[in-house]
Structure formats: structure tokens, C-alpha cells
Amino acid sequence: MAEWGGNIPVDQKSMTQAAPASSPRPLHLAISETLLAEIEDGTYAAGEQLPSEYQLMLRFEVSRITIRRAIANLASQGLVEAQRGRGVFVKEQHKVAYRLSNPLVFFEEDLARQGVTSSIHNLSFDLIPAPDEVSQCLHLRQPNPQVYRQIKILLINQSPAAVDTSYILPDLGERYSEELQQQMTFPTLEQHGIVIERIEATFESSHANAELSQYLDMPLGSPLLTYRYTAYTQGDRPIVCGAAPSRGDRLRYSVTLSRTPSLDEERYRKF
Numbered sequence: 001m002a003e004w005g006g007n008i009p010v011d012q013k014s015m016t017q018a019a020p021a022s023s024p025r026p027l028h029l030a031i032s033e034t035l036l037a038e039i040e041d042g043t044y045a046a047g048e049q050l051p052s053e054y055q056l057m058l059r060f061e062v063s064r065i066t067i068r069r070a071i072a073n074l075a076s077q078g079l080v081e082a083q084r085g086r087g088v089f090v091k092e093q094h095k096v097a098y099r100l101s102n103p104l105v106f107f108e109e110d111l112a113r114q115g116v117t118s119s120i121h122n123l124s125f126d127l128i129p130a131p132d133e134v135s136q137c138l139h140l141r142q143p144n145p146q147v148y149r150q151i152k153i154l155l156i157n158q159s160p161a162a163v164d165t166s167y168i169l170p171d172l173g174e175r176y177s178e179e180l181q182q183q184m185t186f187p188t189l190e191q192h193g194i195v196i197e198r199i200e201a202t203f204e205s206s207h208a209n210a211e212l213s214q215y216l217d218m219p220l221g222s223p224l225l226t227y228r229y230t231a232y233t234q235g236d237r238p239i240v241c242g243a244a245p246s247r248g249d250r251l252r253y254s255v256t257l258s259r260t261p262s263l264d265e266e267r268y269r270k271f
Helices: 025-039 052-059 064-076 107-113 132-137 170-175 183-190 212-216 264-270
Strands: 080-083 087-090 098-100 118-129 146-156 160-168 197-209 223-233 237-247 251-255
Touching: 025 052, 025 064, 052 064, 064 080, 098 107, 107 118, 107 183, 118 160, 132 160, 132 237, 146 170, 160 170, 160 212, 183 237, 223 251
Parallel strands: 098 251
Antiparallel strands: 080 087, 118 146, 146 160, 160 237, 197 223, 223 237
């Protein structure tokens, strides 16, 4: 599994390499993106029927199979649904918001408050040599350090919303490996008294490569929002870092900005 740009490295180039510039773009992708733009700008509202296959064939001057592939792309993103004997209709979109708050509220807890179920599908959990940037991120000073790398799909109401690649200190990964492969990372650690004091995070845009498009059930090249994080426990010790590209049609992030200083800022001002 490879990284998705930025500071958290991964190992296989296939995840970051785009198709050669000379490669022809499939017509079905171009058509589905045109229809997607029209859904987003309100040309086709939620509950409204899309034109028939024949009408779309005439409009785009393509074959029936190409139109069916384009519609399948939209269906795989949860944007439309086919109703037998009636046609294809635009689905109502329900984006889930994860609030980045202070004090910390973790993903699973925040979604549960909204009546949304969340779970993980573990793809891999391995002890690997720590990439250089991960060593720096986790302050690993010993020669030839190792870390546990976990790759998992985050599911919202049983639908894939993000693919999370995290790097965990080896002692924690070994000690809690069984639980970490079944549950969210931060709540699992806190259940064992390892308190997450703070999380440093950044966001950046990216696009779905072949593996991500498969894991997230979306067309190749679809836009993603990648959440990068480093979690610290007591003593300002980093213990987990990672990156999670997410589907913008299923997950969004919200944050509240305030002029009121945090307790840490108040303490800092006193010195």
C-alpha cells in the first residue's frame, strides 16, 4: 500500500503513480463526470429521474454499453439508483460530519451521537521497517526501527468512506494487535489507559488511484480529501501517525474556531 502524498510514506509506487498522460481517457468516465457535475449543480435534483439510456446515447453519441458503464460509476458512488421498470433516479445525499473538537471526541463516538454506525474492515496489520519520515514523525531514535503498519477501511453505515493507513509504535502494536484489528485505534488505546492528549492534523486534496478506487467503490481519479494526523500521549510522546483519504460524498469534517484561548494557551501566557 502506498502513501497518498505528503509526509507519511508507504511502500508501493502503484498507489501514487497516475496513468501516463498519453493514455486515452475512457468515455464512460468522462460521461459519468459530466452527469455528476449536473447532479451537483442541481440540473438533476434528488429524486429526479435521469434521461433514458437511449436519450443519453443520442446526447453523447456513444454505445449503450458505454452509457451503462457511466451510470454504474454513479451508482457505485451512491449517487443514483436503478429502479426496475422505471429508470435511474438521483439519490438523496447524506454526508456524515466528523467534528474536530476540543476536548477530543473520537470518530466512532461522534458518529454514534449522530445515530450513525461506524466500523472497520482490516486489510493488513504488519510489523515493517519504519520508513524514514515515519521514524521522524514518531521520534524513533534507535537503529533500524520497526513499526506496525495497519491498513483498514472505515465504514459508515456499512459503506466504505475512507482508507486509513496508520503507523503504530511496535510495543503498542504487539500488545494490542488483536483488538486493533477489530476496533478503532484511539478508543482501543484509551481503553488500556493510553490517553491521547492531542492530535496534530492537516488536510489535503488527492485523487483515487486503482487500489483506492477499488476499496472505496468509486471511479479511478475521483477526488478525495486526505486527513493526515499524528497522535500524542502524555509527555508529548507521538505514538501513532497516518493518513486517511476519504470520499467527499460520504464524509466531511467540521471545526469550530474561537477567540477564547485554550487552557494550554493560558498556561503558556503565564510564563
